Amino acid sequence: MAAIDATRHRIDPPLERIPEVGRIPAGSPIEARLEKIWETAPGWRGWLSTVDHKTIGVRYLVTAFLFLVIGGIEALFLRIQLAGPDMAFLTPEQYNQLFTMHGVTMIFLYALPVLSGFSNYLWPLLLGSRDMAFPRLNALSYWIFLFAGLFMYISFPLGQAPNAGWFNYVPFSGPVYNTGPNIDVFALGMVLLGISTTVGSVNFVVTLFRMRAPGMTINRVPILVWGTLTASVANLFAIPAVSLAFFLLWLDRQIGAHFFDVANNGQPLLWQHLFWIFGHPWVYVVVLPAMGIVSDALPTFCRRPLVGYTAVALATMATMLLGFGVWVHHMFATGLPTVALSIFGAASMVISIPSAVAVFAWIATIWLGKPVFKTPFLFFAGFVALFIIGGMSGVMTAAVPLDWQLNETYFIVAHLHYVLLGINVFPVVGAIYYWFPKFTGRMMSEKLGKWSFWTMFIGFNAGFFPMHIAGLLGMPRRIYTYPSRMGWDEVNLITTVGSFIFAVGVLIFLVNVVLSLKRGTRAGANPWDAPTLEWAVSSPPPAYNFATIPTIASRHPLWEGRIEGEKEHTRTRLEEGYLLMRGRETLGTSPIDAKPVVILKMPEDSYTPFLVGLFVSLLFVGLLLHSWTFTALMAALSCAALSVWMWPRRNLGQRTARHDPASARRGGKGP
Amino acid sequence: MSGTAPVVTPLPVGSAGKLSGGWWGVIALIVTEASLFGYLLFTYFYLAAQTGQDWPPTGLPGLLIPGINTIILLASSAAFWAGERRIRQGGVRSSIFGFIAAIALGSAFVAIQLLEWKNKTFSINSDLYGSLYFTITGFHLCHVIIGLGVLLLLLAWTMMGYFDHKRHVAITIGGVYWHFVDVVWLFVFSALYLSPYLQRG
Numbered sequence: 001m002a003a004i005d006a007t008r009h010r011i012d013p014p015l016e017r018i019p020e021v022g023r024i025p026a027g028s029p030i031e032a033r034l035e036k037i038w039e040t041a042p043g044w045r046g047w048l049s050t051v052d053h054k055t056i057g058v059r060y061l062v063t064a065f066l067f068l069v070i071g072g073i074e075a076l077f078l079r080i081q082l083a084g085p086d087m088a089f090l091t092p093e094q095y096n097q098l099f100t101m102h103g104v105t106m107i108f109l110y111a112l113p114v115l116s117g118f119s120n121y122l123w124p125l126l127l128g129s130r131d132m133a134f135p136r137l138n139a140l141s142y143w144i145f146l147f148a149g150l151f152m153y154i155s156f157p158l159g160q161a162p163n164a165g166w167f168n169y170v171p172f173s174g175p176v177y178n179t180g181p182n183i184d185v186f187a188l189g190m191v192l193l194g195i196s197t198t199v200g201s202v203n204f205v206v207t208l209f210r211m212r213a214p215g216m217t218i219n220r221v222p223i224l225v226w227g228t229l230t231a232s233v234a235n236l237f238a239i240p241a242v243s244l245a246f247f248l249l250w251l252d253r254q255i256g257a258h259f260f261d262v263a264n265n266g267q268p269l270l271w272q273h274l275f276w277i278f279g280h281p282w283v284y285v286v287v288l289p290a291m292g293i294v295s296d297a298l299p300t301f302c303r304r305p306l307v308g309y310t311a312v313a314l315a316t317m318a319t320m321l322l323g324f325g326v327w328v329h330h331m332f333a334t335g336l337p338t339v340a341l342s343i344f345g346a347a348s349m350v351i352s353i354p355s356a357v358a359v360f361a362w363i364a365t366i367w368l369g370k371p372v373f374k375t376p377f378l379f380f381a382g383f384v385a386l387f388i389i390g391g392m393s394g395v396m397t398a399a400v401p402l403d404w405q406l407n408e409t410y411f412i413v414a415h416l417h418y419v420l421l422g423i424n425v426f427p428v429v430g431a432i433y434y435w436f437p438k439f440t441g442r443m444m445s446e447k448l449g450k451w452s453f454w455t456m457f458i459g460f461n462a463g464f465f466p467m468h469i470a471g472l473l474g475m476p477r478r479i480y481t482y483p484s485r486m487g488w489d490e491v492n493l494i495t496t497v498g499s500f501i502f503a504v505g506v507l508i509f510l511v512n513v514v515l516s517l518k519r520g521t522r523a524g525a526n527p528w529d530a531p532t533l534e535w536a537v538s539s540p541p542p543a544y545n546f547a548t549i550p551t552i553a554s555r556h557p558l559w560e561g562r563i564e565g566e567k568e569h570t571r572t573r574l575e576e577g578y579l580l581m582r583g584r585e586t587l588g589t590s591p592i593d594a595k596p597v598v599i600l601k602m603p604e605d606s607y608t609p610f611l612v613g614l615f616v617s618l619l620f621v622g623l624l625l626h627s628w629t630f631t632a633l634m635a636a637l638s639c640a641a642l643s644v645w646m647w648p649r650r651n652l653g654q655r656t657a658r659h660d661p662a663s664a665r666r667g668g669k670g671p
Numbered sequence: 672m673s674g675t676a677p678v679v680t681p682l683p684v685g686s687a688g689k690l691s692g693g694w695w696g697v698i699a700l701i702v703t704e705a706s707l708f709g710y711l712l713f714t715y716f717y718l719a720a721q722t723g724q725d726w727p728p729t730g731l732p733g734l735l736i737p738g739i740n741t742i743i744l745l746a747s748s749a750a751f752w753a754g755e756r757r758i759r760q761g762g763v764r765s766s767i768f769g770f771i772a773a774i775a776l777g778s779a780f781v782a783i784q785l786l787e788w789k790n791k792t793f794s795i796n797s798d799l800y801g802s803l804y805f806t807i808t809g810f811h812l813c814h815v816i817i818g819l820g821v822l823l824l825l826l827a828w829t830m831m832g833y834f835d836h837k838r839h840v841a842i843t844i845g846g847v848y849w850h851f852v853d854v855v856w857l858f859v860f861s862a863l864y865l866s867p868y869l870q871r872g
Contacts, residue, residue: 015837016681133692143760202699208693236699240707248714251806255795259714265722265799270714277710578678588690596678600692601685648833648841653685655833655841 002203015653017598019578019587024540024547031547034581038130038543040605049605051135052543057121057140058439058655061432063146064114068425069510071105074098076503079463083496084485084510095480096163097182101156103166104186108193109149111286111424112231116141116200118431119228121439123204125534125541126222128213130586131602133206137199143613144196151620152189155181157290162186165478167279167330168249170260170271175253180625184253187246188620195616201232201239207309209591213533215552215572216594219313222532222555226313227292230320231285237324238285242278245271254626269334276327284323287419288316290427291358294380297434298362300530301377303371303389305556305563308361315354315361318661322351332400333407341400348398355391357385375449379430382457386422390415393468408478411471417464429509436513437527441539442520448512456505463498466491531556536574548577549587552594574625583651601652608645612638686840693844701851704814711807712862718799719735727800729792731871732864740783741860744815746760747776747852751822755846761836763829770826773849777819787831804863811859818852821845 024031040055042047043589050056077098081090090098120138125133132138155161160180164173173183208229212221248270251257258264260271299306304313328336328344332502362384371377397403406412429452436444475482482488526535535558537545550573554560557572578587581601588598617636622631648654683690719726754769788808793801795809825845828834834842 014684015687016683018681019678021677062808066812134696137696198703202696202703206695206700210692210695237706240703243712244707244710244714248806251795251802256803257806258796258799259802261799265718265724267718267721270717273717274710274714588692596682598687598690599682599684639820644839646824648828649823653687655828656835656838 013613017599019580021576022548023576024579026547030581034544034547037543037581037584040543045607047482048610049607051131051605051609053120053124053132053135053138053141054541054543056138057117057119059142060113060117060120060145063142063149064110064115064117065510067105067109067149068114068506071102071110072503072506074102074105075499078102079496081501082482082492084493085482085486085489087481089478090480092480093163096338096478097156097161098161099478100162100165100186101153104152104162106420107166107282107286109145109152112197113145114281114428115228115231115286115289115293115424116145118293118435119204119224122435122534123207123225123228124211124545125438125537126225126532127207127211128216128533128546128552129207129211130545130549130580130584131211132203133211134199134203136603136606138205139606139609140613141200141203143610144192144199144616147613147617148189148193148196151617152185153228154624155185156526160185167275167507168246168271170249170252170268171262171529173249174260175256184250184624187250187253188624190246190615191243191250192620194239197235197268198239201235204228204232205236210588210600211586212589212594213546213550213552214578214587214594214596216589216591218592218594219310220552220555222292223295223309223312223316224289224292224565226316227289227295230316231288234281234285234320234323238281239277241274242282245274245278248274250623264519269331272334273327273338276330279321280327280330281323283419284320286421288320290424290431293427294362294383294432295358296532297376297431297530298380299365300434300528301368301372301374302365303372304365304369305531305559306361307364307368308357309555311357312361315357318354319351322354326351329398329403332403333662336515345398345400345403349395351398352391352395355387359387359391371561374433375444375446376430376434376528377454378450378453378457379426379433381428382453383422383430384416386426386460389465390418393418406471408476409471410467410475410477413477414464414467414471415465421460421464426456429506432509434514434528435534436516436520437523438534438539438541440517440520441523442516443523444516444520445512448508448515452505452508452512454505455508456502459498459501459503459505461504463495465557466494466498470495472590522570526558531559531564533557546577548575548579550574551576603649603652607646608641611641612645615641680830686838688840688843691840693840694847697844697848701848704851705855708858709808712809712858715803715862716866718803722727722799724800727804727867728798729800731867734864736783736787737860737864740780740787741856743776743783744853744856746782747773747780748850750776751846751849755839755842758829758834758839758842759836763832763835767826767829768821774819774822774826777815777822777849781812781815781819784808784815802804807859807863811856814852814855818849822849850854 024034024465033276040050040052077090081087081095083332099160113395120132152162152437160182162168162185163182164178168183168186208221208225248257248259252260258266259264260268295306295312326344326348328340329348332341332345336351366381392409397406397412397415433444433449436442471486473487473491475488523539525538528535533552534541536550551556553572556563557574560571580586584602584604586600586602589595590597616632619631619634619638622628622634648655680799688694744801750769751773754766754773757766757769788805791804795801795805822845825842828841
């Protein structure tokens with residue numbers, strides 16, 4: 001609640017003004033006022049209505065890690081079943097549901113949401129802003145993610161979980177061969193999750209182009225921002241493909257449509273096209289922000305700026321651009337024309353070039369820097385090694401003839417785990433070690449950290465490298481057991497042992513998080529002596545992020561004056577800046593040059609995101625249960641909640657005050 | 672060094688036209704929605720290209736009613752644009768007529784489209800063509816109905832005196848979405864109604 005909101009009075013806020021420049025010393029009464037403007041109400045009301053990007057970011061992280069643990073436990077069940085030949089630990093159907101849910105959970109409910117958590121928390125801090133462009137949309141994106149995750153697990157306790165693999169090929173997932181609710185839960189859950197991802201992506205894109213501090217030109221933003229921006233733009237183009245695919249499948253299954261129905265001229269391959277048009281960009285979506293994390297955090301531990309900033313930023317975007325043109329390499333074995341195979345195989349090879357640019361930039365940064373071997377550095381260095389191994393097996397499968405041999409074998413499983421764990425999990429865990437002090441104000445234990453890294457790194461390689469060999473020995477993926485005379489016994493046993501060691505490593509990490517929350521040593525604002533803007537504010541940051549909007553003069557504002565060959569004479573100004581405290585305000589700047597162009601009024605906390613998220617999710621429950629009245633009711637409620645949300649507000653400068661007797665009651669207080 | 676000098680000229684405050692977050696947000700929404708319709712039409716042409724049947728199985732679609740309907744929808748866009756222009760010039764009262772006309776024309780489009788649906792001999796689950804036809808036009812019709820909901824809200828807000836010539840960002844945002852929905856129809860219409868004529872030559 002903005003206590004000092006000028007809009008309480010029956011006059012319009014001015015349509016334009018010159019923002020005052022000044023200082024707000026910590027602990028001053030003016031700082032307390034700013035805190036009051038931005039703080040969230042205590043108790044459950046604030047809990048349900050908050051739009052603070054930091055709270056939402058932490059929620060994303062915690063929820064994603066819970067899904068990581070669930071997906072990991074599923075994987076351990078699978079590895080027990082595969083530890084030896086002819087095991088009967090799981091039935092075939094249980095096995096199918098577990099490996100499907102493992103993939104769905106890890107790829108959709110962990111991999112991107114965890115990165116969204118970092119980005120949500122860090123973006124405004126990295127960009128020198130007080131919030132994201134759309135705080136309420138941010139809250140909505142989290143609620144729908146949470147509900148979609150729960151939705152996809154609805155049928156799990158009933159033994160009716162999705163069971164056709166995470167890419168869910170028809171005809172096996174169609175109405176003829178899969179009659180239970182399993183696939184419907186997956187299909188509707190994915191459409192729901194797509195809404196969350198889309199609104200989150202819109203938020204990131206608009207935030208980058210409008211919310212940067214003055215002087216933070218487009219070539220000064222951290223690489224994490226480039227990574228998330230690229231992923232978000234890709235999502236805007238790619239998510240509709242998968243949402244549509246799953247919706248058409250649901251129509252086939254429940255309404256009797258014929259999109260994938262061979263008997264009536266439908267095409268099963270249409271599913272694969274629509275899925276992979278989304279799916280391949282998606283694999284870059286879940287790694288590019290993580291690569292950005294490394295590009296930003298690794299230089300801190302090498303005591304020098306990243307080598308080749310521009311090249312890495314361009315490589316990030318080039319990877320994604322090419323990533324839209326390689327989806328057919330998931331379909332090399334489907335009997336497509338040779339010319340298509342050649343083009344897509346060549347494009348898949350070309351992708352290795354921008355990836356290599358990034359890898360060499362990291363290696364050069366380590367090489368030319370003075371590495372400090374703290375836990376985050378170990379995770380980032382480990383990531384580079386795993387990236388190279390995963391990249392190599394990727395180039396191998398981009399070759400069509402080799403892919404024909406390796407397709408649907410454990411070699412592919414090995415490849416995807418090397419790239420997904422290597423380029424997502426390792427950077428993410430490293431990033432938790434790195435930003436934990438910023439999130440909580442406490443350091444994580446370095447000793448436990450080293451233990452967790454080595455256990456994870458050794459366990460991971462012991463677990464997943466032998467999968468390459470199993471694949472080369474011809475072991476198909478997605479089989480629930482195998483006979484002993486195939487020669488796959490030893491590799492599978494080693495893999496199982498390795499995966500358990502890896503799980504122990506993750507456990508050590510989680511224990512470290514819990515212990516450090518309680519007992520970690522206090523961290524100051526900048527414990528790592530890092531260069532970027534988020535370390536300029538206290539740990540944890542205040543509700544308003546920056547007391548005054550800073551002015552940025554370089555890529556590494558906190559290292560200015562310490563780097564050889566700097567030509568800049570201007571300096572970043574952090575202490576003195578725009579005050580902006582007539583209600584929730586921040587500065588909007590121009591997209592490329594970051595010149596101040598508008599004073600943005602930010603919305604207060606609101607229940608509408610939670611309600612919209614709830615009603616939309618219940619709408620999907622209605623579709624699942626074929627309860628059309630309930631569905632229609634929820635659609636109506638969603639629209640009503642959205643209308644309240646969108647209602648033009650005087651204190652946001654969206655409407656005039658005339659002819660408005662209700663303004664005094666509603667002013668500043670959103671419905 | 673751009674952007675680092677202190678601001679000396681006044682900056683607009685709050686949701687100022689195309690400097691507002693909402694304007695950027697709706698453009699991003701349009702990008703992703705346009706992709707959705709792109710994939711719908713990809714689906715249509717992909718399946719049409721591989722079918723062994725005559726296409727469309729029921730023979731060439733009649734163009735008269737859908738053609739008139741297309742003109743009605745475009746007229747609705749024009750009416751809304753005129754209303755928005757009046758607001759910019761300060762004529763709030765006269766802009767209301769433009770919005771009412773836009774809503775009436777949009778509703779007429781929905782009514783005629785529902786009649787079209789009723790007169791079809793196939794349904795969404797009778798054959799592949801029916802699945803495609805009803806899914807694609809259904810997606811579009813949903814967007815039209817949501818767009819009409821947005822227009823009704825904008826009309827109500829205008830009548831409540833929320834907007835003047837300086838502050839009417841909601842009109843700009845809702846309007847561009849409505850124009851988008853109408854432009855999408857041109858693509859849907861071209862794919863479903865005109866392209867069979869091209870294929871038959």
